[in-house]
Every structure is written in structure tokens, then in C-alpha cells.
Amino acid sequence: MGRGLTVRRRDAPPRPVALTVNGIRHEVAISPDVPLLYALRNDLALNGPKFGCGLGECGACTVLLDGAPARACVLPCSHAEGRRVTTLEGLGTVEAPHPVQQAFVDEQAAQCGYCLNGMIMTATALLDRNPDPSDGEIRQALRFNLCRCGTHIEIMAAVRRAAHLVRARAGAA
Ligand code: FES
Numbered sequence: 706m707g708r709g710l711t712v713r714r715r716d717a718p719p720r721p722v723a724l725t726v727n728g729i730r731h732e733v734a735i736s737p738d739v740p741l742l743y744a745l746r747n748d749l750a751l752n753g754p755k756f757g758c759g760l761g762e763c764g765a766c767t768v769l770l771d772g773a774p775a776r777a778c779v780l781p782c783s784h785a786e787g788r789r790v791t792t793l794e795g796l797g798t799v800e801a802p803h804p805v806q807q808a809f810v811d812e813q814a815a816q817c818g819y820c821l822n823g824m825i826m827t828a829t830a831l832l833d834r835n836p837d838p839s840d841g842e843i844r845q846a847l848r849f850n851l852c853r854c855g856t857h858i859e860i861m862a863a864v865r866r867a868a869h870l871v872r873a874r875a876g877a878a
């Protein structure tokens with residue numbers, strides 16, 4: 706049997722890290738160097754953000770940090786302290802889904818579903834700043850979110866539908 710190579714991270718020692726996630730303040734005893742994704746999934750049981758590549762390249766782990774998309778797999782917990790973290794769970798509920806969540810359901814925009822967290826979070830940030838995006842702007846916003854199943858046509862349709870729902874909701878408010 707070959708001898709395995711063990712690579713150890715040299716993280717700072719654990720300390721209480723204050724994280725405000727979906728409007729709730731938590732204190733997590735963790736090394737501030739550990740990626741936020743680990744704290745969300747392992748300590749706070751928020752499993753919307755997915756572990757895909759772990760390298761900041763696929764987008765499966767996307768959360769919103771002060772409203773902007775961020776890759777939780779490469780974002781140290783210390784960088785989220787004092788900031789507003791939103792996960793998929795913070796957008797809406799089963800009873801009252803966020804328009805983007807509703808649109809993805811309506812368009813059945815999923816195959817395996819692994820990319821959907823990142824697609825939905827990134828689309829939400831896009832529509833927050835631009836509720837009437839062109840197809841080119843949608844593609845531009847999602848260009849670094851990878852879907853290995855090739856669901857791009859349905860995802861585009863879902864974001865267009867979500868934009869319509871967002872505008873209709875704003876008009877009704
Ligand atoms: S898991 Fe974070 S970008 Fe791929």
C-alpha cells in the first residue's frame with residue numbers, strides 16, 4: 706500500500722466568530738480562517754449553499770454578502786464578521802417563496818439541482834440591482850456559475866420569469 710501524503714491547513718486557533726446570517730446573529734467557535742461554507746453547513750445547519758469545487762470556481766456555494774454574491778467556499782469566516790450574510794434559506798419559505806425561487810419551480814429549471822443554489826442567489830443579486838435585465842445581462846451575471854447538466858435554457862427562462870414577478874410585486878406594493 707502506498708504511503709499517503711497528508712496536507713494540513715495551518716488555521717488560526719478557534720475563537721468565537723460572530724456571524725449574522727439571514728438576520729440572526731450567531732457565535733460560532735471556529736478558526737476565523739475556515740471558509741464560511743463550513744460554518745454555514747456544519748455549525749448552522751444551513752445546507753442551501755453547496756460544496757462543489759471548493760476552489761471558488763463553480764458557484765455552487767454562493768451566498769450574498771451585504772447583498773452581493775460571494776463564494777463561501779473560499780471566504781474566510783473572519784471576512785463575514787460584521788457583514789450581512791444571506792443564504793438560500795433566507796430568501797423565502799415554502800409557503801412564501803422568493804420570486805426567484807418561485808420562478809425556478811415554475812420553469813422546472815433543474816436536472817440534478819446541484820448548481821441551483823448559486824444560480825438562484827446570483828440571479829437574486831442581479832434582480833436586486835436590475836429588475837429588468839436583458840438576456841445578455843442575465844448571461845453576464847451567471848457566466849461564472851457552472852451547470853454540468855446543461856439546464857441553461859430553463860435557467861434563462863426562470864430568471865426572465867423571476868424578473869417579471871419582481872417587477873409585478875414592486876408594482877403591486
Ligand atoms: S464550491 Fe465554491 S465556487 Fe465551487
Ligand code: FES
Nearest residue numbers: 816820852853854
Ligand atoms: S442542474 Fe445539475 S448542475 Fe445544474
